Amino acid sequence: RNPSIVILTSKDNSEVKYMIKDKINNSRNTRIIYRNGDPMSINDLNKLSLNQARSIIILAPKLNNPDVRIIKTILAIRNNPRRNKINFHIIAEIKERINLEAAIIAGGDEALFVYANEIIARIIAQSCRQRGLSVILSSLLSFQGDEIYFKHESALVGRTFYDAVFSYDKCSVIGLMLSDGTVKIFPRLNTIINIGDQIIVIAEDDHKIILSSDYLSRINYEYSGSKSPLLFNHNTVLLSNPVTRRATKIIERNLLLGWNKKAPLIARELDTYVARGSELHILTNSNIINKLNIQHQLLQLNFVVHFLHSLII
Missing domain, CATH: 3.30.160 (Double Stranded RNA Binding Domain)
Structure with a gap:
């Protein structure tokens, strides 16, 4: 793999390079390319290879009414006369929830929006209540150690989430992303995995997401009507009889x-x-x-x- 990241910004390229190098000591085999221009300008967007981009990330500028600029940038990308890609994958930051509806209209089915202030606020509040949560989130969302991956697993189509949980030796299944984009963390164990659904796993690397060697034998036992042999996945803890617990709220x-x-x-x-x-x-x-x-x-x-x-x- 020879990935590349292209940055389009109105800031001076030398300033941006300094900021990037200050945060990233070693980009390894990833090339970082700098382009100067206005993201709302179709002419400046043509300096990029939008049709070859796996994803497009749009950050809110530190200016008045940043959401307006985000929406205009999305419209410029989607309506570019040089466009030949069927679908773009755009992720954009929104600052004010009141502008979300207009942003969704502009982005159609090609854009996902992140309401950054709300996410940060919720993490702050929840970290106050649960010690160590910030460490866990930092570990999962950084590129060091284990990471979160999404994977289509055709062998699991028609099976249950219970089957998926115990089907891997070197990673832990934590949820499903349904074909319509809905994400479910720890859904019901009898949830059926359909065509187009993706497994959400925590793994050391994407090449470690491999079905365990005894997966087929276990499935054959279970779906042939025979009693399934008892197998343990040391990376997964699962309660066979989950108990719903209602936390008692107290005065604080x-x-x-x-x-x-x-x-x-x-x-x-x-x-x-x-x-x-x-x-x-x-x-x-x-x-x-x-x-x-x-x-x-x-x-x-x-x-x-x-x-x-x-x-x-």
Whole structure:
């Protein structure tokens, strides 16, 4: 493989190269190519080989109304007169959820949108409640160690998710991506795998995603009506009789330091885990007008009592 990453930006190429080298010590056999231009310009987009791109990632610029520029860039890509690819795979960042509907219309079935602020806010809130979660996420989403992969496995079509879980020796099955794009993490064990569905696994590398040598014999036993031999996959822990547990919400006191656009999202996420009468203390240097705005943003929360404090720096 000789992968390449092409970056189109209005920033100076030398500045971008310095930033990339500061973050990536060794790109190995990956070529990084720099192009200067405006992503909304069809002429500048023609400096790239869009028709040969496996995926196209569009990042929100640090400007006013970044979502408008994202939508215009998608329209420029999809309506490029030089286009000859049947379907693009576009992943774009959206800053304001209110603009998501317009973005989906512009992207059609060729674009997926990431509401970055909400994802970051939810991770922050959940990491506060579960120690070690940030370490696990960093491990799974980095290119070091094991990673998450999606794979079509024709041998598993017509089988259940239970079969898939125990069909690998060197990776762990965690879910399914259905043919319509729906992702299900740990679905019901009797969920049938259909044509077009993909297995979601955690593996050291994609070439390690191989069905175990005893897979066919186990399936033959099970589907011939014979009792299936007991097999263990040391990479997978599965409860034969899963128990649904309802966590009891308790009254808590939480402290939020500072305030920005992610803060209301963090507060809403925390609110789902606490009982009525819980307190959220917000420490901020905002003036009275901003404090009233903060209170207005938090009115939708039902179970948290809010206290605003002043912070003088």
